[in-house]
Amino acid sequence: SLMDQFLGRRQTEKKLADYFGNQRCIVVSGNSEEQSKVADAFGEALTEALDLLLPEGNNIIAVMGGTTMAVVAEQLTNLENKQRHNLFVPARGGIGEAVTVQANSISARMAAKANGKHRALYVPEQLSLATYNSLLNEPSIQEVLNLISQANCVIHSIGRALHMAARRKMTEEELVMLKQANAVAESFGYFFNENGEVVYKVPRIGIELKGLANIPIILAIAGGKVKAKAIRAYMKNAPKQTWLITDEAAAKEILKGV
Ligand code: G3H
Numbered sequence: 001s002l003m004d005q006f007l008g009r010r011q012t013e014k015k016l017a018d019y020f021g022n023q024r025c026i027v028v029s030g031n032s033e034e035q036s037k038v039a040d041a042f043g044e045a046l047t048e049a050l051d052l053l054l055p056e057g058n059n060i061i062a063v064m065g066g067t068t069m070a071v072v073a074e075q076l077t078n079l080e081n082k083q084r085h086n087l088f089v090p091a092r093g094g095i096g097e098a099v100t101v102q103a104n105s106i107s108a109r110m111a112a113k114a115n116g117k118h119r120a121l122y123v124p125e126q127l128s129l130a131t132y133n134s135l136l137n138e139p140s141i142q143e144v145l146n147l148i149s150q151a152n153c154v155i156h157s158i159g160r161a162l163h164m165a166a167r168r169k170m171t172e173e174e175l176v177m178l179k180q181a182n183a184v185a186e187s188f189g190y191f192f193n194e195n196g197e198v199v200y201k202v203p204r205i206g207i208e209l210k211g212l213a214n215i216p217i218i219l220a221i222a223g224g225k226v227k228a229k230a231i232r233a234y235m236k237n238a239p240k241q242t243w244l245i246t247d248e249a250a251a252k253e254i255l256k257g258v
Contacts, residue, residue, distance in 0.1 A: 005029065029247070031224060031248070042223065043073070056083035060086075063090060065102045065105075078115045093206055096170070123205050155218075162178060219242070
C-alpha cells in the first residue's frame with residue numbers, strides 16, 4: 001500500500017543517515033535516471049528543506065552547477081517573506097560546463113523562482129595562474145567572492161568522477177591521473193576516491209572544501225542507481241550538517257550489503 005511505501009522510505013532515510021552519520025537524508029521514490037518526475041520531486045524536497053532551514057534575516061545561498069541543479073532550480077517556489085531575504089550567488093566560477101548548467105545561470109534561475117536576489121561571478125573557464133591571481137584582485141570579483149565567503153547555505157550536487165572529467169573536457173593526462181587515483185566522485189571541483197579522500201582539485205575560483213565546515217546549511221542533491229558509488233564516496237567525509245536529497249534507486253544500491 002501507499003502507507004507501506006511511505007514507511008519503507010522513512011526507514012531507508014533513517015538507515016542512510018545512520019550509515020553516513022549526516023544530519024538528514026530525504027529519499028524520493030523512484031529512479032531519477034529514468035523518470036524526470038523524480039528529479040522534479042528533488043526540487044520540491046529542496047524547497048521544503050530550504051523553507052524549514054533558512055533563518056529570518058539576510059541569507060546568502062551559494063549554488064553549484066550541473067544538470068541536477070538545473071532541474072531542481074525550476075521547482076523552487078517563493079522563499080521570501082517580510083523577515084527573510086535571500087541572495088543567491090554562484091559557489092564558483094565556470095569550469096568548462098555548458099552555460100545552462102553553470103552555477104551562474106542556476107543561481108540566477110533559483111533567485112527568480114524563489115523571489116530572491118542574485119549576483120553573478122564573471123570569470124572565464126580556463127585560467128592561467130597569472131590571470132587567476134590578477135582576477136582575484138579585481139574589485140567587482142572580490143565583492144562577489146566576499147559574498148560567497150559569507151554564505152550560510154550551500155546547495156550542490158554530486159557527480160561521477162570520470163563522467164564529469166569528460167564532460168568538462170579535462171585533459172587526457174588528468175583523466176589518466178584520475179583513473180590511477182581511483183577517483184569515483186566529484187563535487188565542488190574536487191575529486192574523491194571510494195574512501196571519500198580528495199585525490200584531485202581543479203583550479204578555480206570559489207568555495208573551498210575546508211570552508212564548508214563553517215556553513216550551517218548544506219544541501220546535497222544527487223540520485224540514480226548509476227550515481228550510488230559517487231554519492232557514497234562523497235558522503236563518507238561530507239560535513240555532518242549536510243542534508244542529502246536522493247532517490248530510492250541510489251539509496252537501495254548504497255545500502256546493499258550494509
Ligand atoms: O559536481 C557535480 C556535478 O555538477 C553533477 O552534475 O547533476 O549533471 O550529474 P550532474
